[in-house]
Amino acid sequence: MAMTQPVHRSRRMQRRYLTAVTIAALVLSMLLTLLSARVASAVxxxxxxxxxxxxxxxxxxxxxxxxxxxxxxxxxxxxxxxxxxxxxxxxxxxxxxxxxxxxxxxxxxxxxxxxxxxxxxxxxxxxxxxxxxxxxxxxxxxxxxxxxxxxxxxxxxGIDPGAPVGVRTVVVRAWDDRDANGIQDAGEPGISGLTLGLYNPSNVLVATAASGPDGTYRFVDNVPANASNYTIRVTGGIPAGWVLTTQDVNFNSEDQRDSDAQLVGGVPRINVPNRPRGVNDDSLDVGFSRGAVSG
Incomplete structure (x- = not known):
């Protein structure tokens, strides 16, 4: 009888030890899972x-x-x-x-x-x-x-033979130039809700484009090819509370993401380059800022 008590006590201690080890392993596993999820969610x-x-x-x-x-x-x-x-x-x-x-x-x-x-x-x-x-x-x-x-x-x-004869596509992005430097930077959102119009050399409106939520305005297969002196204009003028950002900063070295619009008669206006059939252009942009504009 005297010898069985130490044996039982030893077994109880072993069970407690194994239980503690199991619980510690479960806790560690949960912590590693949470840490892994946290790290994964940051990328x-x-x-x-x-x-x-x-x-x-x-x-x-x-x-x-x-x-x-x-x-x-x-x-x-x-x-x-x-x-x-x-x-x-x-x-x-x-x-x-x-x-x-x-x-x-x-x-x-x-x-x-x-x-x-x-x-x-x-x-x-x-x-x-x-x-x-x-x-x-x-x-x-x-x-x-x-x-x-x-x-x-x-x-x-120099033409796209699969494009309709006599036309091409132009996409303009309007954006919030938050640092007012005339360049589209990561984190600067598009501006939706404007209406842009395509005008011929006689100042006649020939097409309009309304934007999606990303601030892109699409003139799909309705910009004449091999035609000069067409312009795209923000038909409602500068939105209330905004100013037009600087045009063509850095002498067009950043043409894919600078602002191409100038103010003519209170209306932002972009000159559309003359290009052949199907030579689409997504480099035209207009920036607005709520603060002082650099340059």
């Missing part, structure tokens, strides 16, 4: 797909050719280059575990608009508003983000 994967938009509909369709070797650059809100990746054999530039935040993405297109080169395709009717742009903005917030960029090929004469 997201950014993927950019560049492809040939064969049917010219602005959406990626199965079987459309991928474009490899296209440099894709990612900048932060301070305009510092963070990443530069060439698209792979599947047309994908992948930026894994990108920290949460706002970013500017630039798709390099060295032969943009040149004979035998490429141009941006039409803006997609279904995809997010800033798809099919050579420069666009994304927000990473703990989840994967993908953007598709479709390009069209030009022939030796």
């Amino acid at each position: 997201g994967d950014l993927t950019v797909r560049v492809y040939t938009d064969s049917n010219r509909d602005g959406d990626f369709d199965s079987g459309e050719p991928a474009l490899s070797g296209v440099p894709v650059l990612v900048y932060n809100t301070d305009n510092n280059l963070l990443y530069s990746v060439n698209t792979n054999a599947f047309g994908l530039a992948i930026f894994p575990s990108t920290p949460n935040g706002n970013y500017r993405v630039e798709v390099t297109n060295p032969a943009n608009g040149a004979p035998n080169g490429t141009v941006i395709s039409l803006p997609g009717p279904v995809t997010p508003g800033q798809d099919n742009a050579l420069v666009f903005f994304v927000t990473i917030s703990g989840a994967p983000v993908q953007r598709d960029v479709g390009l069209r090929s030009l022939d030796a004469s």
Whole structure:
């Protein structure tokens, strides 16, 4: 009897020890799971797909050719280059575990608009508003983000033979130039709710465009090709409480993301470049600021 008591006591201690170890392991596992989820939520994967938009509909369709070797650059809100990746054999530039935040993405297109080169395709009717742009903005917030960029090929004469005869597409972005420097930066949102009009050289309105929530205004296949002296105007003038930001800062070295509008008779006006059939343009922009404008 005297010997059984120490044995029972030892077994009880072993059971308590094993229980304590099991509980500690469960607590540690829960803490690691929570920590992993917290870390994972602070990043997201950014993927950019560049492809040939064969049917010219602005959406990626199965079987459309991928474009490899296209440099894709990612900048932060301070305009510092963070990443530069060439698209792979599947047309994908992948930026894994990108920290949460706002970013500017630039798709390099060295032969943009040149004979035998490429141009941006039409803006997609279904995809997010800033798809099919050579420069666009994304927000990473703990989840994967993908953007598709479709390009069209030009022939030796510098036209897109798949575009309707005599026209091309122009997309204008209106944005809130929060630092009033005339340049679109990551984190500066688009301005919706305006109406932009396309005017011919006789000052006759020939087309209008209303925006989506991202601040892009789309003139799809209604801008005359090989035509000069057309303008795009903010028909209601400068919105109340805003001022027009500086035009063409840095002498057009940042033309894909600077403001192209000048004030004429109280109306912001953009001169539309003369381009051939199907040579689309997504580089025209108009910036507004609520503060003093630099320059």
